[in-house]
Amino acid sequence: MIKKIFGTAIIALCAMQTLHAQDSTKSLAISGSVDGYYRYNFSNAAGNSNNKTSFTNSQSSFALGMATIKADATALSGKVTATADLGFGTRAEEFSYYESAAKSSLAMVKQLYLTYALSSNVKLTAGKFATHVGYEVMDAPLNRNYSMSYMFTNGPFSHTGVKMDVTAGPVGFMLGVANFIDQTTSTTSTKTLLAQVSGGSKDGKLKAYLNYAGFFGAHEGSNPLALKSLSQLDLVVNATVTDKFGIGFNATMQDRKQIEGSTNPSGSWKGLALYLNVDPSPTVGLTWRNELISDSKVVYYGTKSIYASTLSLDYKVGPFTLIPELRFEAAQSEIYSKNDGTGSKSTATALLAAVYKF
Known part of the structure; x- marks a missing residue:
């Protein structure tokens, strides 16, 4: 099955390479990553890792994260591009949970898409791509904290x-339509509306993104969540204060x-996260993430509020x-377990x- 996945990806990329026999601007770039971790929850509760967010669900053990391999092909001076991004391991399986549950080989496909530039300012993309919602992403090398936030965990992945x-300069706009949230192969006719408006300062030190993903008007049994509608509005702001200090906000x-x-309540949950990023040297980085979740009507989390503080040191x-990390969490209700x-x-x-x- 893995050979079939690689074979399909290679054929697609080779097709892009030979798209135009006279094109001397075509290129192919290969990149990837591997990650793993050891996690210890100080409560050491039997059968409960006290992990409420994505991926780091082990307790007092070494665990594999994900191995990725990504190929980016371009042709016609970048007018046409193709990306095949594959992932193997626990992290990849969890972020492709619909396909993993169906035991589909598509669980290994993190991204697979084609892009065509209509002009220098307009481009069309079709396929599977990572979500635009949120501050964090699924690839470990692209996050400064290793464990994931509550907002990332409970938003869309792809x-x-x-x-x-x-x-148009620092201003951008995106509009799209996709399968039901996180589904590569759709099991429902319900579609997801995607949108983003972005802007920033001319020097690039301040960037802001207003994101949307959701569906509405669904009927009973027409989607896996059995919801009439789900809408997520999300704001991400990045500010470079100095060459050694930056702030992220979500x-x-x-x-x-x-x-x-339905016997379940309707309503909204909200989240705020502040990321303080300090880089005293090219080899050492420090990130302090503080996140607050508010679910006053208890529509989703089983508690009215959660606070999580995570301190990560990146030694490069x-x-x-190498990322040593300490994390503390507190909730309004007893959602964690003690040793007894x-x-x-x-x-x-x-x-x-x-x-x-690499």
């Missing part, structure tokens, strides 16, 4: 469909409307990064991750 990007609101007759040696199995309103975790990119 979209399979078509989108159009329009740019605010999100997800509105969930239940179908008529060439393409290798009783409930707890807080928990603390230590983690050591290793990431290599």
Whole structure:
């Protein structure tokens, strides 16, 4: 099965390479990464890792993350591009949970898309691509914290469909339509609307993105979540204060409307996250992430509020990064477990991750 996936990707890329026999501007770039970690939750509760976010679900053990291989092909001076991005391991399986549950080989396909530039300012993309929603992304080398935030975990991971990007200097606009959220192969006719408006300062030190993903008007049984509608509005701001200090900010609101007759409540949950990034030297980086989740009507999280604080140190040696991390969480309700199995309103975790990119 893996051979078939690689074979399909290689054939697609070779087709792009031979798209125009006289094109001397075609190129092919290969990149990738591997990561793994050790995690210890200080509660050490039997059968409960006290992990409520994506991926780092192990307790007191070494664990594999994900191996990725990505191929980017361009032709006609970049007018046409193709990307095949494959992932193998626990992280890849969790982020492709629909395909993993169906035991589909598509669970290994993180991204697979074609892009055609209509002009220098307008491009069309079709295929599977990572979501535009949120501050964090699924690839470990692209995040400064190794463990994931609540907002990343409970937002979309990817979209399979078509989108159009329009740019004019620092201002950008994106509009698209895709399968049901996170589904590569759709099991429903419900479609997801995608949108983004972006802008920033001329010097690039301030960038802001207003993102949307959602669906509405669904009928009973017409989508896996059994929701009438789901809409997520998301804001991401990045500010470079100095060459050694930067700030990231993410605010999100997800509105969930239940179908008529459902016993689950309709309503919204909200989240805020502040990232303080300090780089005292080219080899050492420090990131402090503080996240607050508010779910006043308890429509999703099982508690009215969650606070999570994560401190990560990135020690870089060439393409290798070592990430020791400390994380503390507290909730309004007892959603965590103590060592004796009783409930707890807080928990603390230590983690050591290793990431290599090429």
